[in-house]
Every structure is written in structure tokens, then in C-alpha cells.
Amino acid sequence: MHSFSITLQYIFTGIAVGSIYAMVALGFNIIYNCTGIINFAQGEFVMLGGMFMITLTTTWKLPSLVAFPIAVALVVLVGVGFERIAIHPLKSPSVLVLIMITIAGSILIKGVAMFAWGKEPCYLPHFSSETPINFLGATILPQNLWILGCLAAVVIVLAWFFNRTLVGKAMRACAHNRDAARLVGINVKQMVTLSFALSAAIGAVAGIVITPIILMDYQRGAMLALKGFGAAILGGLGSGPGAVVAGLLIGVLESLGAGYISSHYKDAIALVVLLGVLFIRPAGLLGSAEIQRLKKF
Amino acid sequence: MKRILAAAAIMCLLVSGIAFAQAVAPEPIKIGAVFAVTGPASKLGEPERNTVKMIEAEVNAAGGIKGRPIEIIVEDDGGVEANTVNAVKKLITNDKVIAIVGPTTSGASLAVKPIAEENSVPLVSCAAAEKIVNPVAKWVFKTPQKDSDAAIRIFENMKSKGISKIAIITSSDGFGSTGREQLKKHSPALGIEIVADETYAPADTDMTAQLTKIKASEAQAVINWSVVPGQVIVAKNMRQLGMTIPLYQSHGFGNPKNIQACGEAGEGIIFPAGRLLIVDELGADSKQKAVLAKYKADYQAKYPNDQVSTFGGHAYDALWLVLNAIKAVGPDKAKIRDYIENTKGFVGTGGIFNFSAEDHCGLDKSAFEMQTVKGGKFVALSSVKEEVKAKK
Amino acid sequence: MKKHVPLALFVVIVMGLPVLLKNPYYIGALVFVGIYSLITISLSLVLGYAGQISLGHAAFYGIGAYTSGLLTTRWHVSPWFALACSMVITGILAYAIGKPVLKLRGHYLAMATLGLGEIVYIFFNSAVDLTAGPSGFGQIPRLAIGGLVFKDDIRFYYLVWFTVAVLLALVLNIINSRIGRALRSIHGSETAANAMGVNTASYKIQIFVFSAVISAVAGGYYAHFVTFISPTTFDANTSILLVTMVIVGGMSNVWGAVLGAALLGTLPEYLRRFGDYDILVYGAIMMVIMMFAPGGLVSLAGLVKQKFVGNLSREPAA
Incomplete structure (x- = not known):
């Protein structure tokens, strides 16, 4: 292999992996913006997306195009249900308590998934062919293109939603200042529910597109959540573009680290870079230190 | 009021009946099992748990061992070593088991190795690492191939x-x-x-x-x-x-x-x-064929949604080693240990086991x-x- | 004198429990609770008093365990000296890490500490020649004083809980001292504290290093008690579990840290009867506590006290 092709291959791999981190990070951001909390159950939304898709397509034999929206809808239902049961009824909870509740939620969702789908990894066929596409000596799977496509679609829809629709603008208002938003007549609690729905949907999409490549089992969400959290922080909490850039960056760093330095320490390399960035820019790459100061936690 | 009295009387009868039945029924022989039924290694622990539960039902349906039923107490360690340590102590001191099958993972097995030694309880691990039996510990054995x-x-x-x-x-x-x-x-x-x-x-x-x-x-x-x-x-x-x-x-x-x-x-x-996966291909001359075919058929009959795997096979071998020992020498910890150590030619799912004082795994490369x-x-x-x- | 009553009561309970329980299995489980308590008590200072979240304390716990374990097995250093070494090494590392990290706030601090914990975990896994890698190593010698070897669970129980009692006495003193007041001012508003002339950075790092060193002691105890260590014991899940213990127990009070460790440390044992469903019950219990007692278990105790003691004290007046 030519050394240029090798580098290109590392970058392709990194982008493919990183686009998943980016999607998970986007999910974190939406809930963070509305509530100020990190939802530790975000990884479970990803896992559920993949699992529902598997059941719908293999057990129920639904065509993928039909199963896809149903799977997303089911995860949204779980996300909204979780928010309604465990978070909505609380009066002025602290950020740490909310985070603990999401940790408990993730344990519960994981437990139910274990009984529903068993402990072995489940498998989903690729959306289109499995024949790799060759590009300047490096290869990429059609499924990787699906992942990138989904990331692009999610980004476009979110940009449209937050900039062009009234509800989206209301959610942004909550993110900037909850009290002011309440004063102008926005139902902040409804916005919180909506943020859970939205980030559950994004998680589900991510879960569905990666399952053919990574297989899915009930405890798969934890690692994806951890990486996504890293991406959200690196990009600057609350920043959409930050999440995408940082997700891809972490993916590429891991891949280059594994290729050129040591696969034993590849995750550590990405983390060292993350820490380095935080020491220089304590609010992440694209985060604002000013906004950060206004947040409770 | 009458109805309540009647109900109470029936309850009393029932309770005393159960108590009576218990007094008559021979006390079960208790064997402990520790598996990672939840947690990262749960896909290994699940078939192991299923397998020992299946054998328990089978042995008891056949009248137990010398008229005494067996009771397998399965504990879940979730793959957390501190939990394994607690689980093994519970089995030894609370349940007073005479032998332990498991744990599932190598780390957990190594963590409880000293406990089995100090309490003089035979332990047959279902984990792979060679360190479990090398150096040889008096009371610790393992069934997976090296x-x-x-x-x-x-x-x-x-x-x-x-x-x-x-x-x-x-x-x-x-x-x-x-x-x-x-x-x-x-x-x-x-x-x-x-x-x-x-x-x-x-x-x-x-x-x-x-x-x-x-x-x-x-x-x-x-x-x-x-x-x-x-x-x-x-x-x-x-x-x-x-x-x-x-x-x-x-x-x-x-x-x-x-x-x-x-x-x-x-x-x-x-x-x-091991040959479990290719059992249908084995010739009639294979010593393992009968054991493997029976295990596969039994397992799939009892757990139709699960496929038989070599991991469950490790638990199958471990438990049968213990049961064979109990059949031969009775429920005595030290005698069970000695019997397992001297077991030769035991046909299991993982291979044909030949234990000795130096070798507590008992399999060689022909098992593969x-x-x-x-x-x-x-x-x-x-x-x-x-x-x-x-x-x- | 009155402020010493809870501590004295605690010592009596701890001394008495083994007499009541006798069973080595329960005693063994309580040893782990003691080990967790050491960490949660010191972590509650960082989290509850100074208001700084750390999702990386399993790293200090692990560094303590590995340093002590490696020194005793590889270089045959005496266990007590090894334990002291592990405290010093962890303290130095915590200082070096804490200096830049504690400048971060909120979720950024959480991620940074989580990341550092992961880096240490990866090191345990990957530096195979030093740490024996993911499969871990055993035959770590037990602690001993003269001829008294802390061999069985009951002896170790007294050792661990004696340490917990000493730590509690120390921490209760810290809380009521100048440092305690300074820490609480940081929790309230760091900017205001700074403006009042409190050197917040210095206090934060002091308390962070203190809790890291205590975690190292806990790690050393774990290594010498179980006599086997592997990286999984010190992963991110453990870090999260430790913080959960503090919050579920109630982070406004050091006693909450002990309660949290006692509840979540023994819960897996109570839940054995539920078989596979233990994970669901565990999650449900945690969620219910956080939803209905956001102040943690100690806040429940506070409610009870208000109801009963409050009424009692009012009665004479009426």
C-alpha cells in the first residue's frame, strides 16, 4: 500500500467512526441546552434505535424504509416517557440530581433491553451492498456513506428547525435564558420534553445506521455515550457545529493514533488532545466561556 | 368470620403439611455456582447458568444422587470482582455448599482462588486463563482448554x-x-x-x-x-x-x-x-460424540431460543466433574477434591480430561x-x- | 462535647456489628463498604463541600492499589511501607493533575476527570510488562502488625473501620475549621469567595489532593484484602458508582457518604434473591431515591428528625 493511501484510509476510518460520535454529541447538546444537564441515557437511545430496527426488520420482516421511522418513533416514545415519568414531575431539581436520575434511567433501560433482546450481540444487514468502494487506494463501505449521509441530514434538519421554525426558536430561547423564555410565554417544561424527544430521535438514527457495522447488544450504548460526551465537551457544550467538528476530530485522532503511534494507547491519545484543548480553551473549541458562566453547573 | 376461620384452618394444615413433607424429604446436596449472568461477560455467563440449571433438573428427575436431590445455588457476580468475592463467601459460609462451579471470567477466578484455598472448598472454574491452575492450587481446577x-x-x-x-x-x-x-x-x-x-x-x-x-x-x-x-x-x-x-x-x-x-x-x-460445534460430523469412533450430541440436544430442547455454545459446555464439564465425584465418594469436600484430582479419561464437551496433582486443567492440545x-x-x-x- | 456524640455512636455500632452478625460473608461485604466509605467520605468534601465534581476517583483508587500491589509482589517491599509509598505517589500525581484540571468548571470538569480516569485505566491495561495488563495479578501479601496478620475478614473489618473512624474524626474537624468554611464559600460562589480574599484555587487543590490520597489508602486496602487486582475494578463505572454513592447518600453531609456507600455497597448482596432482575431493582431504587429525596438518604433522616424530635422538643413549651 502506498503511504498516501494508508493515510487516506486512516482518515476515512476516522470520519466514519467520528460521525457517530458527532451524532451522539448532538443529542447531548439538545438536552443540555434546554435543561443544563448531561443525559447519561443518551447511549441507551442509540442502543434502542439499533435494537428496535433489528426486531422490526428481522422478526417482523418489515421493509427497512418502513421500519426506520417506526424504530425512531419507538425510541422517541421511550425518551418522552422517561422524561415524563422521571424528570417532568420534579420541582426545581438540581443539576446533579437530574444527572443521577439519567444514570438510573440508563441502568433501567439497559436492564429491560437485556430481557427483551438477550445478551448476545444482534445483527442487522447492511442497507445496501457490502462491496467496498475504492478511492485512491483507500476503501470505504457503502454503509459508511449512509452514516455520513444521515449525519448530514440530521445537521440540516436541526439547522432548519432551530433557525426557521417557531418551536425551534423557542427552544433556543430556553437555551439562552430559561427565565426570560418563561416570561415571554414559552412553556419551558414542554420544551424540555421536546428536547428529550429530539435527542432520542437523533440517538435512534445513529443507532440504526451503525448497527450493521458494529453489531448491537444491550450494553453497547455506554461506550458510545462516553465518546459522544467527549465530543460534546471538546466542541463546546451546546454548540451544534462544535459537536460535529469535535466528533469527527476525535474519530480521526483515534484512527491516526492507532495507525501511527500505538493502537494500545489510541483512546488515550484522543483524550490527551481533548484535555490539552480544555486547558487552553476551558469552554471547548467552539463553546462560549461567557455563556458557560451563566449556567448553574 | 367463619370463612376466615376455615381459611386459617386450611392454611395451618397446608403449612404443617409442607413442614412435614420437608422433614421427610432428604436434605439436598448443595453445590454453588458463580457466573457473570449480567455485565460485560453475560453472554458467557448466560449459557453457563442455563446449563447447570438444566443438569440440576435432569439429575433430580432421575432421583438425585443416592436418593438425595441436588440443589445448585447460582449467584450472579455481574463480572465485578468484589461481587465475586462476596458471592463465593456467601456460598461457603451461608449456604454451606460442598463445591463451587465457576466463575465465568479469569479475573474473577483469580480473585477467589485464595478464598477457595483458605476455606478448603473445591472450585472448578469455567474461565480460560492458565494462571488459574498454574501455579497449581490445591482446591482449584478449571475446565476450558488452555x-x-x-x-x-x-x-x-x-x-x-x-x-x-x-x-x-x-x-x-x-x-x-x-x-x-x-x-x-x-x-x-x-x-x-x-x-x-x-x-x-x-x-x-x-x-x-x-x-x-x-x-x-x-x-x-x-x-x-x-x-x-x-x-x-x-x-x-x-x-x-x-x-x-x-x-x-x-x-x-x-x-x-x-x-x-x-x-x-x-x-x-x-x-x-472443542468439538461441540461439529458434533454432527464426528465419526462413530469419536469418544466425545455421545456426550456432545446429548448436551446439544438437551440444551436446545430446554432453551429453544438459545444456541448451544462452548461456554455452556465448560460449565457442563465442571458440574459433571463435581457430580461424578459426589456419586463416587459422597458429599465430602476433601474427598471430592481428591477424586477430581485423580480423575482420568473423563469425557466432557471440551475434550477428554486427565487430571493429576500437577495438572488441574486436565486437557491437552488434542482437545482442540x-x-x-x-x-x-x-x-x-x-x-x-x-x-x-x-x-x- | 455534644458534637462528638454521632461519632461515638458510630464507633459503638461499628464495634458491635460483628458481634451481632458473626457470619464471615456479611463481615466480608462490610469490609468493601468500609473501603468504599473511605473514598466517599473524602469525595464528599470535594463534591459536597467544595462543589467540584470528580468522575475520575477510581483512578486514584487504582493507582493506590497498583502501587501497593506492585511494590509488595515485585520488589517485596513491606505492605505498610508500600501503602505509604502509594499515598505519596498518588498525592504527587493528584497535585500535578489537579493544578490544571481544577480550573475547569461543571461538565467540563466532569469530562476532564473522566478522561483522566480513562487514561489511567488504559495505562493499567496496556503497560502489560509493568501491570500484567487486563488479566491482573494476584498473590499480594496481606497487611500485618508484628505477628498479627490481617488474614481473616474480621481482622480486616476492624482495620478498615478503624481507619474510617479516624478519617471521619479528621474530616469533621476540617469541616468546622477555616478550610471547611472556605470550601463552602467556593460552593456558594467562587467569584464571591475570591473577592472576599479566599484563595479558592489553593483550597480546591488541597482538598482534591487529600481525597486522592485517601482513595489511594482505600486502593491499598483493597489490594491487600482481595490479594488480586485487575483494571476492571478501577474503570469509569467505579468512578461513577463512587459519585453516585455520595449523591444518593446525601452530599450535604459526610454521614451521607457513609450511608450511600453502605446502601449501594450492600445492595447487590440484598438483590441476589432477585436473580437476573437485580439490575432493574437496583436502577429503580436509585431513581426513586433521587426523585423523592433529592437531598439523599441523610435528608430523609432530617425529615424524620423534624417530625419526631421536632415534636418532642416542642411539647414542653406547649
């Missing part, structure tokens, strides 16, 4: 094909790292050179970076040592990169679900494993059969070779 034998069988096969330069890729968990250790240890003696040594985290989603590096090296074959999902992803990533060199897997590959998950990328993978994936099924590598010869 990692070193798996490595040696792979290397022997490579040599027969003229492969001398290889790449290894292993997961950074207990299973992968002991494999990596054994591969590195035994390669020089067999004239194999490791030209690339890569690892990945057990939950990683993509190994193309590591494999690209291997592709650029002069390796003639790749050995992957891990359990799911890593072993499936490696196979698929190799196909994506257009790598044509042979892929060898560890004995962790022995699960039929892997074939389905790998799809086309699975064809031609070579790995050593080199296997491959052909036409979406596991087949013995030797049968594939014969076909090729016949065609020529």
Missing part, C-alpha cells in the same frame, strides 16, 4: 501452510490479553515471527486503522484473539480493505451466531475449538480440533482438506 494449546494448534497449522510471518490483533480485555501473551510466548519456538502486534478496546466499533497497518506489513496471516463483537468486526473490516491473507481466530469464535453476523466475510476463517467456516457452517478443517484431495 490458551497455550490454542496458540500452538494455530501455529502448527500455519507452519504446515508455510506461513512464517504473521500479525496478531487482540482485544484489550482479559481474554484477548492472555491470548496475546501466549501467542508471543510460543511463536519463537515454532519458528513464527510476529511482525505486527495490534490491540483494540473490547467495545471498539472499527478496526480498519489497525488492519491497514497490518496490510502494509509483510504479514502472511492474521490472528484475531477476542470475543464478540470484535471478532466479527475484524473479519468484516479485512474484507472491506480487500485483505486476502488468511484470518485465524481464537477458540472464542465458536458460536454459530458469528457466522451469520460475519456473512461472506466469515468464509474461510480458521480457528481451534482446527475448524473453519464453509458454506455458512462450522466444519472440521481436516474434512475440507480431504475434499480438496478427492477433487484433485
Whole structure:
């Protein structure tokens, strides 16, 4: 292999992996913006997306195009249900308590998934062919293109939603200042529910597109959540573009680290870079230190 | 009021009846089991738990051992070593078991090794690491085949094909790292050179970076040592990169679900494993055939949604070793230990066990059969070779 | 004198429990609770008093265990000296890490500490020649004083809980001292504290290093009690579990840290009867506590006290 092709291959791999981190990070951001909390159950939304898709397509034999929206809808239902049961009824909870509740939620969702789908990894066929596409000596799977496509679609829809629709603008208002938003007549609690729905949907999409490549089992969400959290922080909490850039960056760093330095320490390399960035820019790459100061936690 | 009185009277009768029945029924022989039924290793712990529960029902349906039923108390350690320590102490001091089967993982087995020793309770581990029985501990045994034998069988096969330069890729968990250790240890003696040594985290989603590096090296074959999902992803990533060199897997590959998950990328993978997966192919002369066929049939009848795997087989062997000992010498801890240590020619699912004071594993490299994936099924590598010869 | 009553009561309970329980299994489980308590008590200072979240304390716990374990097995250093070494090494590392990290706030601090914990965990896994890698190593010698070896669970129980009592006495003193007041001012508003002339950075790092060193002691105890260690014991899940213990127990009070460790440390044992469903019950219990007692278990105790003691004290007046 030519050394240029090798580098290109590392970058392709990194982008493919990183686009998943980016999607998970986007999910974190939406809930963070509305509530100020990190939802530790975000990884479970990803896992559920993949699992529902598997059941719908293999057990129920639904065509993928039909199963896809149903799977997303089911995860949204779980996300909204979780928010309604465990978070909505609380009066002025602290950020740490909310985070603990999401940790408990993730344990519960994981437990139910274990009984529903068993402990072995489940498998989903690729959306289109499995024949790799060759590009300047490096290869990429059609499924990787699906992942990138989904990331692009999610980004476009979110940009449209937050900039062009009234509800989206209301959610942004909550993110900037909850009290002011309440004063102008926005139902902040409804916005919180909506943020859970939205980030559950994004998680589900991510879960569905990666399952053919990574297989899915009930405890798969934890690692994806951890990486996504890293991406959200690196990009600057609350920043959409930050999440995408940082997700891809972490993916590429891991891949280059594994290729050129040591696969034993590849995750550590990405983390060292993350820490380095935080020491220089304590609010992440694209985060604002000013906004950060206004947040409770 | 009358009705309540009547109900109370019936209840009293029932309770005394049960108490009476209990007084008459012989006390069960208690055997402990610790498996990772939840947590990261739960896909191993689940079939192990299912297997011992199945045997318990079978033995009790047949009247127990010398008229006494057996009771298997299964504890879940969730793969957390502190929980395993607590679970084993509970079994020994609260439940007063006379022997323990498990734990599932190597780390947990090593953590409870001193407890079994101090309390003089026989423990038959279902985990792979050689450290469990080397150095030999008086009360600790294990049933899975040795990692070193798996490595040696792979290397022997490579040599027969003229492969001398290889790449290894292993997961950074207990299973992968002991494999990596054994591969590195035994390669020089067999004239194999490791030209690339890569690892990945057990939950990683993509190994193309590591494999690209291997592709650029002069390796003639790749050995992957891990359990799911890593072993499936490696196979698929190799196909994506257009790598044509042979892929060898560890004995962790022995699960039929892997074939389905790998799809086309699975064809031609070579790995050593016990003969459970190829039981239908075994000739009538195989000593293991009857045991394997019975285990497979029983398991699939009892758990139709689960496929029989070699992991459950380790628990099957471990429990039967203990049960055979109890049948022969009665429920006495020290006698059970002595009996297991002197067991020779025990036909289990993992192989034919010959224990001794120096060897508490009891299996040698003949316990492994080199296997491959052909036409979406596991087949013995030797049968594939014969076909090729016949065609020529 | 009155402020010593809870501590004295605690010592009596701890001394008395083994007499009541006798069973080595329960005693063994309580040893782990003691080990967790050491960490949660010191962590509650960082989290509850100084208001700084750390999702990386399993790293200090692990560094303590590995340093002590390696020194005793590889270089045959005496266990007590090894334990002291592990405290010093962890303290130095915590200082070096804490200096830049504690400048971060909120979720950024959480991620940074989580990341550092992961880096240490990866090191345990990957530096195979030093740490024996993911498969871990055993035959770590037990602690001993003269001829008294802390061999069985009961002896170790007294050792651990004696340490916990000493730590509690120390921490209760810290809380009521100048440092305690300074820490609480940081929790309230760091900017205001700074403006009042409190050197917040210095106090934060002091308390962070203190809790890291205590975690190292806990790690050393774990290593010498179980006599086997592997990286999984010190992963991110453990870090999260430790913080959960503090919050579930109630982070406004050091006693909450002990309660949290006692509840979540023994819960897996109570839940054995539920078989596979233990994970569901565990999650449900945690969620219910956080939803209905956001102040943690100690806040429940506070409610009870208000109801009963409050009424009692009012009665004479009426």
C-alpha cells in the first residue's frame, strides 16, 4: 500500500467512526441546552434505535424504509416517557440530581433491553451492498456513506428547525435564558420534553445506521455515550457545529493514533488532545466561556 | 368470620403439611455456582447458568444422587470482582455448599482462588486463563482448554501452510490479553515471527486503522484473539480493505451466531475449538460424540431460543466433574477434591480430561480440533482438506 | 462535647456489628463498604463541600492499589511501607493533575476527570510488562502488625473501620475549621469567595489532593484484602458508582457518604434473591431515591428528625 493511501484510509476510518460520535454529541447538546444537564441515557437511545430496527426488520420482516421511522418513533416514545415519568414531575431539581436520575434511567433501560433482546450481540444487514468502494487506494463501505449521509441530514434538519421554525426558536430561547423564555410565554417544561424527544430521535438514527457495522447488544450504548460526551465537551457544550467538528476530530485522532503511534494507547491519545484543548480553551473549541458562566453547573 | 376461620384452618394444615413433607424429604446436596449472568461477560455467563440449571433438573428427575436431590445455588457476580468475592463467601459460609462451579471470567477466578484455598472448598472454574491452575492450587481446577494449546494448534497449522510471518490483533480485555501473551510466548519456538502486534478496546466499533497497518506489513496471516463483537468486526473490516491473507481466530469464535453476523466475510476463517460445534460430523469412533450430541440436544430442547455454545459446555464439564465425584465418594469436600484430582479419561464437551496433582486443567492440545467456516457452517478443517484431495 | 456524640455512636455500632452478625460473608461485604466509605467520605468534601465534581476517583483508587500491589509482589517491599509509598505517589500525581484540571468548571470538569480516569485505566491495561495488563495479578501479601496478620475478614473489618473512624474524626474537624468554611464559600460562589480574599484555587487543590490520597489508602486496602487486582475494578463505572454513592447518600453531609456507600455497597448482596432482575431493582431504587429525596438518604433522616424530635422538643413549651 502506498503511504498516501494508508493515510487516506486512516482518515476515512476516522470520519466514519467520528460521525457517530458527532451524532451522539448532538443529542447531548439538545438536552443540555434546554435543561443544563448531561443525559447519561443518551447511549441507551442509540442502543434502542439499533435494537428496535433489528426486531422490526428481522422478526417482523418489515421493509427497512418502513421500519426506520417506526424504530425512531419507538425510541422517541421511550425518551418522552422517561422524561415524563422521571424528570417532568420534579420541582426545581438540581443539576446533579437530574444527572443521577439519567444514570438510573440508563441502568433501567439497559436492564429491560437485556430481557427483551438477550445478551448476545444482534445483527442487522447492511442497507445496501457490502462491496467496498475504492478511492485512491483507500476503501470505504457503502454503509459508511449512509452514516455520513444521515449525519448530514440530521445537521440540516436541526439547522432548519432551530433557525426557521417557531418551536425551534423557542427552544433556543430556553437555551439562552430559561427565565426570560418563561416570561415571554414559552412553556419551558414542554420544551424540555421536546428536547428529550429530539435527542432520542437523533440517538435512534445513529443507532440504526451503525448497527450493521458494529453489531448491537444491550450494553453497547455506554461506550458510545462516553465518546459522544467527549465530543460534546471538546466542541463546546451546546454548540451544534462544535459537536460535529469535535466528533469527527476525535474519530480521526483515534484512527491516526492507532495507525501511527500505538493502537494500545489510541483512546488515550484522543483524550490527551481533548484535555490539552480544555486547558487552553476551558469552554471547548467552539463553546462560549461567557455563556458557560451563566449556567448553574 | 367463619370463612376466615376455615381459611386459617386450611392454611395451618397446608403449612404443617409442607413442614412435614420437608422433614421427610432428604436434605439436598448443595453445590454453588458463580457466573457473570449480567455485565460485560453475560453472554458467557448466560449459557453457563442455563446449563447447570438444566443438569440440576435432569439429575433430580432421575432421583438425585443416592436418593438425595441436588440443589445448585447460582449467584450472579455481574463480572465485578468484589461481587465475586462476596458471592463465593456467601456460598461457603451461608449456604454451606460442598463445591463451587465457576466463575465465568479469569479475573474473577483469580480473585477467589485464595478464598477457595483458605476455606478448603473445591472450585472448578469455567474461565480460560492458565494462571488459574498454574501455579497449581490445591482446591482449584478449571475446565476450558488452555490458551497455550490454542496458540500452538494455530501455529502448527500455519507452519504446515508455510506461513512464517504473521500479525496478531487482540482485544484489550482479559481474554484477548492472555491470548496475546501466549501467542508471543510460543511463536519463537515454532519458528513464527510476529511482525505486527495490534490491540483494540473490547467495545471498539472499527478496526480498519489497525488492519491497514497490518496490510502494509509483510504479514502472511492474521490472528484475531477476542470475543464478540470484535471478532466479527475484524473479519468484516479485512474484507472491506480487500485483505486476502488468511484470518485465524481464537477458540472464542465458536458460536454459530458469528457466522451469520460475519456473512461472506466469515468464509474461510480458521480457528481451534472443542468439538461441540461439529458434533454432527464426528465419526462413530469419536469418544466425545455421545456426550456432545446429548448436551446439544438437551440444551436446545430446554432453551429453544438459545444456541448451544462452548461456554455452556465448560460449565457442563465442571458440574459433571463435581457430580461424578459426589456419586463416587459422597458429599465430602476433601474427598471430592481428591477424586477430581485423580480423575482420568473423563469425557466432557471440551475434550477428554486427565487430571493429576500437577495438572488441574486436565486437557491437552488434542482437545482442540482446527475448524473453519464453509458454506455458512462450522466444519472440521481436516474434512475440507480431504475434499480438496478427492477433487484433485 | 455534644458534637462528638454521632461519632461515638458510630464507633459503638461499628464495634458491635460483628458481634451481632458473626457470619464471615456479611463481615466480608462490610469490609468493601468500609473501603468504599473511605473514598466517599473524602469525595464528599470535594463534591459536597467544595462543589467540584470528580468522575475520575477510581483512578486514584487504582493507582493506590497498583502501587501497593506492585511494590509488595515485585520488589517485596513491606505492605505498610508500600501503602505509604502509594499515598505519596498518588498525592504527587493528584497535585500535578489537579493544578490544571481544577480550573475547569461543571461538565467540563466532569469530562476532564473522566478522561483522566480513562487514561489511567488504559495505562493499567496496556503497560502489560509493568501491570500484567487486563488479566491482573494476584498473590499480594496481606497487611500485618508484628505477628498479627490481617488474614481473616474480621481482622480486616476492624482495620478498615478503624481507619474510617479516624478519617471521619479528621474530616469533621476540617469541616468546622477555616478550610471547611472556605470550601463552602467556593460552593456558594467562587467569584464571591475570591473577592472576599479566599484563595479558592489553593483550597480546591488541597482538598482534591487529600481525597486522592485517601482513595489511594482505600486502593491499598483493597489490594491487600482481595490479594488480586485487575483494571476492571478501577474503570469509569467505579468512578461513577463512587459519585453516585455520595449523591444518593446525601452530599450535604459526610454521614451521607457513609450511608450511600453502605446502601449501594450492600445492595447487590440484598438483590441476589432477585436473580437476573437485580439490575432493574437496583436502577429503580436509585431513581426513586433521587426523585423523592433529592437531598439523599441523610435528608430523609432530617425529615424524620423534624417530625419526631421536632415534636418532642416542642411539647414542653406547649
